Amino acid sequence: MAVRRFIASGFLGIACQMAGFMALPAHAADKAFGEYLAGECVTCHLPSGRQVGGIPAIAGMPEISFMALMESYARRERDNQVMQAVAGKFNSDELAALAAYFASLKPE
Amino acid sequence: MSPMSSLNRRALLTGLGASAGVFAIGSSAVIGQAKPRVVVIGGGAGGGTAARYIAKDSAGALNVTLVEPSRQFVTCFHSNLVVGGYKQMADISHSYEKMAAANGITMAHDMAARIDRDRKVVMLAGGQALPYDRLVVSPGIDLRYDSVPGWGREHETAMPHAWKAGPQTTLLVNRLNAVPNGGVIVMIAPPNPYRCPPGPYERVSMFAHVLKKAGKDRCKIFVIDPKENFSKQALFQEGWDRHYPGMVEWLGPKIHEGVKSVDPKTGTVVTGFETYKDAALVNVIPAQFAGEIVRSAGLANASGYCPIDPASMRSTIDANIFIVGDASIAGDMPKSAFSANSQAKVAAMTVRSELTGSRVFPARYTNTCWSLLNDDDAIKVGGQFEPRPDKITSTVPFVSQLRESADLRKQTQAENIGWYAGIVADIFT
Numbered sequence: 001m002a003v004r005r006f007i008a009s010g011f012l013g014i015a016c017q018m019a020g021f022m023a024l025p026a027h028a029a030d031k032a033f034g035e036y037l038a039g040e041c042v043t044c045h046l047p048s049g050r051q052v053g054g055i056p057a058i059a060g061m062p063e064i065s066f067m068a069l070m071e072s073y074a075r076r077e078r079d080n081q082v083m084q085a086v087a088g089k090f091n092s093d094e095l096a097a098l099a100a101y102f103a104s105l106k107p108e
Numbered sequence: 109m110s111p112m113s114s115l116n117r118r119a120l121l122t123g124l125g126a127s128a129g130v131f132a133i134g135s136s137a138v139i140g141q142a143k144p145r146v147v148v149i150g151g152g153a154g155g156g157t158a159a160r161y162i163a164k165d166s167a168g169a170l171n172v173t174l175v176e177p178s179r180q181f182v183t184c185f186h187s188n189l190v191v192g193g194y195k196q197m198a199d200i201s202h203s204y205e206k207m208a209a210a211n212g213i214t215m216a217h218d219m220a221a222r223i224d225r226d227r228k229v230v231m232l233a234g235g236q237a238l239p240y241d242r243l244v245v246s247p248g249i250d251l252r253y254d255s256v257p258g259w260g261r262e263h264e265t266a267m268p269h270a271w272k273a274g275p276q277t278t279l280l281v282n283r284l285n286a287v288p289n290g291g292v293i294v295m296i297a298p299p300n301p302y303r304c305p306p307g308p309y310e311r312v313s314m315f316a317h318v319l320k321k322a323g324k325d326r327c328k329i330f331v332i333d334p335k336e337n338f339s340k341q342a343l344f345q346e347g348w349d350r351h352y353p354g355m356v357e358w359l360g361p362k363i364h365e366g367v368k369s370v371d372p373k374t375g376t377v378v379t380g381f382e383t384y385k386d387a388a389l390v391n392v393i394p395a396q397f398a399g400e401i402v403r404s405a406g407l408a409n410a411s412g413y414c415p416i417d418p419a420s421m422r423s424t425i426d427a428n429i430f431i432v433g434d435a436s437i438a439g440d441m442p443k444s445a446f447s448a449n450s451q452a453k454v455a456a457m458t459v460r461s462e463l464t465g466s467r468v469f470p471a472r473y474t475n476t477c478w479s480l481l482n483d484d485d486a487i488k489v490g491g492q493f494e495p496r497p498d499k500i501t502s503t504v505p506f507v508s509q510l511r512e513s514a515d516l517r518k519q520t521q522a523e524n525i526g527w528y529a530g531i532v533a534d535i536f537t
Contacts, residue, residue, distance in 0.1 A: 032467060033467075033469060036453075036457060036467075036469045037469075037472065039161070039450075039453040039472075040450060040453075040472060040474045042530065042534055043446060043449050043450070043474075043527070043530055043531050043534055044523075044526060044527045044530040044531070045530060046529065046530055046533055047533075048533070050529075051526070052525065052526045052529035052530070053522045053523065053524070053525030053526030053527075053528075053529065054519055054520075054521075054522025054523040054524075054525065054526050055522075055523060055526025055527060055529070055530060081488070081490075081506040081507075081508075082476050082488070082490060082506070082523070084506070085490070085491055085492050085504040085505075085506050086474065086492070088492075088504060089492050089503065089504060
């Protein structure tokens with residue numbers, strides 16, 4: 001019985017892993033890396049999601065919106081010297097990691 | 109005897125020995141040995157950030173103690189906005205209580221008197237000894253009281269510096285408000301390197317703003333500068349001409365030929381070019397060097413500041429010590445709160461990885477300095493930085509442009525206000 005349960009859960013585990021693996025994009029977003037990189041964002045952008053002055057709230061922003069915004073700053077389609085400099089230096093893995101981190105925050 | 113049982117026996121003996129030692133020393137040693145110990149000296153933008161990030165991200169795996177004499181920290185950043193009447197002292201004063209409780213940081217409200225690097229202990233002025241496995245030091249700057257002839261510590265009431273925020277800021281505000289129409293203000297600007305490169309010139313803007321707003325536009329502000337040029341110079345000078353015509357005169361060293369002497373009793377400043385008598389206010393911003401604690405510990409070089417490894421902010425003199433903020437030699441990064449905050453996160457990540465085995469990420473540095481010229485007219489300078497073998501190097505610099513739209517300048521000031529809320533939350537929550 002115990003052996004059977006072990007085998008069953010093992011199969012289930014493998015099945016889940018496979019499903020998870022298949023659902024992931026080519027470069028899995030590394031949230032821990034994103035949290036580290038976000039250190040430079042949160043000097044201005046409040047992780048609470050509160051907006052003060054001219055610094056917009058980004059906590060809880062959907063990943064796809066975050067990526068689109070950062071890419072438009074990187075291409076200098078959006079105006080802001082600070083954000084153009086910040087966005088311009090991140091590669092796509094780093095942007096994905098940042099997007100995953102900010103999307104995971106729950107605005108207060 | 110098998111090797112296994114020999115090891116077991118040795119472990120048992122060591123364990124017993126340690127226990128006996130613990131009982132003899134007292135219970136504090138048990139707690140001290142339970143977790144690696146991190147001591148952070150200085151509760152400003154560098155030390156406050158380092159303590160918070162080390163404690164927060166290690167989630168109780170480390171003992172973090174923050175040594176800071178003040179219970180309320182008054183930020184030097186935005187103290188010029190207090191001078192300009194845009195903010196009050198309460199707006200730039202922050203308590204440690206919330207951040208200590210929320211992140212599990214032990215506060216030691218005392219002065220760090222000495223670092224015993226051989227024993228890895230910080231001695232506090234009150235006599236307490238704080239042993240450390242890693243030490244982060246962020247003492248900021250000390251003023252060189254011997255750098256302006258005739259001026260010293262005993263004259264900082266007569267001729268305030270206000271380059272460390274607090275009572276000096278209040279004094280400067282009161283003295284500024286007492287300047288009569290037609291009165292003369294002399295600012296003696298500092299030589300490089302110093303805290304907040306655009307700071308003296310933002311302050312000049314705030315002086316002129318307050319005077320003009322009070323209808324005292326016959327006042328004159330002379331800036332006696334030892335430098336040939338300064339941060340955002342064209343932007344500041346254009347702003348002074350536009351907002352405060354005829355009120356500000358900046359003199360570089362080729363013109364004034366140096367400050368020969370000052371007389372705090374009579375408000376006199378003698379330069380090689382001219383003597384300013386009966387000045388209503390003389391703001392002396394002297395030369396600076398790293399805070400005393402790191403110089404006396406032998407962590408500074410001949411420049412008076414501390415050399416660091418660009419990839420980690422680790423002292424090149426002592427591998428157990430990290431130096432962040434104004435006291436460090438951070439290559440192309442200016443001495444600013446934003447820089448200190450950024451450097452502290454790199455140091456915090458490195459300290460945690462060494463003591464807890466947490467992941468190591470590549471060092472990233474960033475900075476922006478905003479300066480206010482007048483109502484809704486702010487400028488900025490900043491950039492991205494990366495560690496190179498010789499120094500932290502600027503990679504993507506930017507600076508505001510002349511003739512920007514009023515809307516953009518207003519937006520820049522709104523950013524400045526938002527940034528302040530962000531950085532103080534990043535340190536004090």
